Amino acid sequence: QVQLVVPMAVVFAPGSVPGDLPRPLPFRDVQEMEISVNLRTSVTSRYEMRYRSTTGQEEAALAAATAREADAALHPLQDTTLGSLTMYVVPETSSLLPQGINVYVGKHRSALLRAVGSLAALQARLREVTQVMSFTATSMAAALSDRVPDGRLNPDARRDLKSSLGYEITFSLLNPDPKSHTVDWDIEGAVNRYVKPVLDKLSLVANFSVDSQILYYAVLGVTPRYDKESSSFLLSAHSLPHVINPVEARLGSSAASLYPVLNFLLYVPERSHSPLYIQDKDGAPVSTNAFHSPRWGGIMVYNVEAPASPQASLPLHVDVDMARVMEVFLAQLRLLFGLSREEVPPEFLLEGPGNEGLADWELDHLLWAHTVENIATVSTTLTSLAQLLDKIGNIVIKDDVASEVYRAVASVQSAVTKLSLGHLHAAFQASKEAVTSSERAFFDPSLLHLLYFPDDQKFAIYIPLFLPMAVPILLSLAKIVRETRQRKKEPTKMD
Amino acid sequence: FQDQAEQFFRSGHTNNWAVLVCTSRFWFNYRHVANTLSVYRSVKRLGIPDSHIVLMLADDMACNPRNPKPATVFSHKNMELNVYGDDVEVDYRSYEVTVENFLRVLTGRIPPSTPRSKRLLSDDRSNILIYMTGHGGNGFLKFQDSEEITNVELADAFEQMWQKRRYNELLFIIDTCQGASMYERFYSPNIMALASSQVGEDSLSHQPDLGIGVHLMDRYTFYVLEFLEEIHPASQTNMNDLFQVCPKSLCVSTPGHRTDLFQRDPQKVLITDFFGSVRKVEITTETLSLDRDVAGFES
Numbered sequence: 001q002v003q004l005v006v007p008m009a010v011v012f013a014p015g016s017v018p019g020d021l022p023r024p025l026p027f028r029d030v031q032e033m034e035i036s037v038n039l040r041t042s043v044t045s046r047y048e049m050r051y052r053s054t055t056g057q058e059e060a061a062l063a064a065a066t067a068r069e070a071d072a073a074l075h076p077l078q079d080t081t082l083g084s085l086t087m088y089v090v091p092e093t094s095s096l097l098p099q100g101i102n103v104y105v106g107k108h109r110s111a112l113l114r115a116v117g118s119l120a121a122l123q124a125r126l127r128e129v130t131q132v133m134s135f136t137a138t139s140m141a142a143a144l145s146d147r148v149p150d151g152r153l154n155p156d157a158r159r160d161l162k163s164s165l166g167y168e169i170t171f172s173l174l175n176p177d178p179k180s181h182t183v184d185w186d187i188e189g190a191v192n193r194y195v196k197p198v199l200d201k202l203s204l205v206a207n208f209s210v211d212s213q214i215l216y217y218a219v220l221g222v223t224p225r226y227d228k229e230s231s232s233f234l235l236s237a238h239s240l241p242h243v244i245n246p247v248e249a250r251l252g253s254s255a256a257s258l259y260p261v262l263n264f265l266l267y268v269p270e271r272s273h274s275p276l277y278i279q280d281k282d283g284a285p286v287s288t289n290a291f292h293s294p295r296w297g298g299i300m301v302y303n304v305e306a307p308a309s310p311q312a313s314l315p316l317h318v319d320v321d322m323a324r325v326m327e328v329f330l331a332q333l334r335l336l337f338g339l340s341r342e343e344v345p346p347e348f349l350l351e352g353p354g355n356e357g358l359a360d361w362e363l364d365h366l367l368w369a370h371t372v373e374n375i376a377t378v379s380t381t382l383t384s385l386a387q388l389l390d391k392i393g394n395i396v397i398k399d400d401v402a403s404e405v406y407r408a409v410a411s412v413q414s415a416v417t418k419l420s421l422g423h424l425h426a427a428f429q430a431s432k433e434a435v436t437s438s439e440r441a442f443f444d445p446s447l448l449h450l451l452y453f454p455d456d457q458k459f460a461i462y463i464p465l466f467l468p469m470a471v472p473i474l475l476s477l478a479k480i481v482r483e484t485r486q487r488k489k490e491p492t493k494m495d
Numbered sequence: 496f497q498d499q500a501e502q503f504f505r506s507g508h509t510n511n512w513a514v515l516v517c518t519s520r521f522w523f524n525y526r527h528v529a530n531t532l533s534v535y536r537s538v539k540r541l542g543i544p545d546s547h548i549v550l551m552l553a554d555d556m557a558c559n560p561r562n563p564k565p566a567t568v569f570s571h572k573n574m575e576l577n578v579y580g581d582d583v584e585v586d587y588r589s590y591e592v593t594v595e596n597f598l599r600v601l602t603g604r605i606p607p608s609t610p611r612s613k614r615l616l617s618d619d620r621s622n623i624l625i626y627m628t629g630h631g632g633n634g635f636l637k638f639q640d641s642e643e644i645t646n647v648e649l650a651d652a653f654e655q656m657w658q659k660r661r662y663n664e665l666l667f668i669i670d671t672c673q674g675a676s677m678y679e680r681f682y683s684p685n686i687m688a689l690a691s692s693q694v695g696e697d698s699l700s701h702q703p704d705l706g707i708g709v710h711l712m713d714r715y716t717f718y719v720l721e722f723l724e725e726i727h728p729a730s731q732t733n734m735n736d737l738f739q740v741c742p743k744s745l746c747v748s749t750p751g752h753r754t755d756l757f758q759r760d761p762q763k764v765l766i767t768d769f770f771g772s773v774r775k776v777e778i779t780t781e782t783l784s785l786d787r788d789v790a791g792f793e794s
Contacts, residue, residue, distance in 0.1 A: 145619075159509065159620075159775070162618060162619070194785055221728075237778065240776045241773045241774050241775065241776050242542075242728050242729060242773065243776075244774050244776075245542035245544070245728065245771075245772055245773075245774075246542075248544045248546075248772075249539075249544040249545060249546075252546075253546065253611070258611065258614070258616065260618075278778070280778050286778050286779070286780070287780075288779045288780065288781075288782055290778075290779040291776050291777060291778050291779055292776065292777055292779050293509070293774045293775060293776045293777070294509050294775055294777070295509045295510065295618075295620065296509065296510070296774060298779060300779075323785055323787045326783075326785060327782045327783050327784065327785050328779060328782055330783045330785070331779060331781045331782045331783045332779050334781075334783065335777075335779065335781065340781070341781070342781075352783075352784055353783070354784075354785075354786060355785055355786050357783065380658070380659075380660075381658075381659065384655075384658035384659070387658075388655070388658075442659065443602075443603050443604050443605075444604065445599070445604050445605060445606045447604055448595065448598060448599060448602070448604055
């Protein structure tokens with residue numbers, strides 16, 4: 001029973017106001033929708049909309065030539081709190097949006113919409129945009145996946161990375177043929193230039209640590225097929241699942257951290273198997289030459305061009321084009337987190353996020369999903385902890401376990417309250433604290449119960465001990481009782 | 496091909512773990528260590544890496560002073576298969592194999608100083624294989640000749656795992672006397688269990704080796720190993736075939752299984768869903784466009 005509040009501003013440029021407004025601008029409106037996950041869990045979304053007309057500065061910004069420039073100009077003028085959205089409605093005839101495009105979604109938290117005649121149609125379009133920019137019923141169901149009754153949830157829906165306090169990213173270069181190729185990759189430079197900006201933006205969501213390694217003589221598990229037509233080697237789509245295993249054993253991971261590991265592998269094929277292309281299900285070569293596995297990471301095949309002269313001396317020196325590689329790895333990182341742009345309606349134009357890796361609204365998307373997931377995890381954990389402690393009456397609860405439980409309860413209540421007020425950032429932080437505390441309480445080593453004694457064992461242990469001891473005691477008790485009873489019968493017998 | 500691809504997606508797991516436990520010590524219980532090591536070897540061969548296997552061996556047979564062939568553990572009397580191999584990583588050894596440590600591994604209530612290799616870091620999308628072998632009785636399994644774990648404790652441990660969603664599906668295999676009693680009390684969903692003998696029956700060992708002087712393997716695990724040697728990572732063999740392994744004529748005891756808690760039909764469950772590690776993959780079709788002229792951040 002969580003309420004998600006999204007503060008939204010709908011700003012009308014001159015000439016775009018629909019004719020059938022119920023009240024003159026500015027006014028407020030609320031749209032609520034319930035997403036029911038199972039009998040006892042439901043998420044209510046509440047969009048608090050403020051309709052108003054543009055200010056002078058905003059009008060000037062909207063007079064820009066392209067949508068991208070307008071978006072950049074509008075950015076300093078809008079509300080940038082996490083979770084909020086601003087929609088600018090431009091006249092139907094405006095040239096800001098290209099032909100056939102009705103909605104332009106920018107890099108930050110705003111979108112430009114083409115006006116429509118009636119308020120109802122505008123609200124339908126607004127609903128479509130909010131589905132893209134904040135959360136949908138499907139993304140909420142995926143975040144609450146363990147509560148959805150089985151059968152209703154598509155098995156593919158649980159493939160995004162679970163919310164965690166941190167992630168470990170490992171970049172590995174696999175060189176199976178060092179005799180033919182000496183591969184140089186400037187991974188440190190690439191991480192600083194391309195990966196760090198993305199991770200800095202994601203630092204709001206979790207802590208990231210990055211390492212890299214080079215593995216020699218690491219081969220893929222599958223032998224590629226030679227294709228005469230294209231004179232290249234091909235890896236078919238259905239052999240890809242078996243590629244990862246032999247390599248995985250050698251990848252290693254940090255012994256100290258318990259965070260999930262994301263592996264990104266760059267494979268330089270052997271000279272005898274070059275060039276190597278990956279085929280998709282229809283047999284066409286994949287343009288990125290890469291594939292990824294949910295919750296694990298991604299692999300990219302980097303083909304080395306054949307040397308100009310066949311007598312070139314081995315080993316060949318290979319300088320990896322890190323930008324091309326990082327474009328693929330960072331795209332895979334986005335997909336692992338569930339940030340895909342594939343299910344967007346055709347009349348939408350989405351601005352690319354550039355070097356930051358993800359747009360502000362995509363960050364919000366992650367935060368909504370992770371906050372809801374954290375809250376659900378905490379309530380399941382605390383409920384099951386309470387059930388465990390009920391069932392086993394004589395477990396001792398240490399003071400620090402108790403205080404962690406209290407802290408978890410307080411944090412999760414605060415998270416739910418903040419969500420209902422629309423403070424996404426504060427709600428997310430509170431939900432993270434709640435998860436940390438509840439996990440610490442649940443997994444405390446002292447809560448181990450080795451206390452099952454079946455009844456027949458109790459008898460078997462205690463009877464041989466107490467029965468022989470009890471026999472003389474009971475007999476003498478019986479004797480005492482008999483004597484007192486006799487004395488009572490003849491009370492006056494005295495000598 | 497389409498059908499094969501769809502199969503991979505139906506099981507819903509993204510990673511595999513294995514917890515393999517041998518609970519007996521002393522030289523004459525050589526066969527229990529050999530049992531566990533054969534399952535370990537199959538599981539590694541089919542793709543599960545050491546980082547995802549928790550191997551608990553209660554005694555060291557390969558380097559036991561009574562072993563006439565040191566650094567080997569054989570599964571067959573002709574010494575055909577050395578299941579110890581070159582590449583064994585034992586996580587809990589010797590006196591560390593206790594009921595308490597076993598339950599700690601399963602439930603995750605481990606002291607914070609425990610290294611990563613000794614933990615079961617599974618999540619809600621992990622399929623876990625749990626194999627236990629040793630001496631057992633009606634409702635209990637003996638650990639190290641000094642303590643025992645009851646079927647109720649095991650069922651409760653699995654329930655704790657389910658509450659915290661530490662598994663997607665669990666396959667429990669036990670090779671002890673009266674093994675079926677150990678899975679009688681399970682009540683958590685998504686568990687499939689196999690045992691080498693019914694309540695009241697003893698599981699028998701396979702054959703002694705006169706050179707080594709002890710029985711090398713238990714019958715049930717011997718035939719399971721033979722069955723697994725024919726499985727490769729892409730094989731489509733399903734669980735129903737595993738249920739047929741070791742009929743009464745070969746095993747003398749009657750192997751049993753329990754699938755009522757399991758949601759999928761065993762016919763559709765691949766052996767590699769639990770014994771191997773076949774990952775779901777997706778072709779990457781999107782790329783991010785990066786501005787190459789950006790200046791780097793100084794670290």
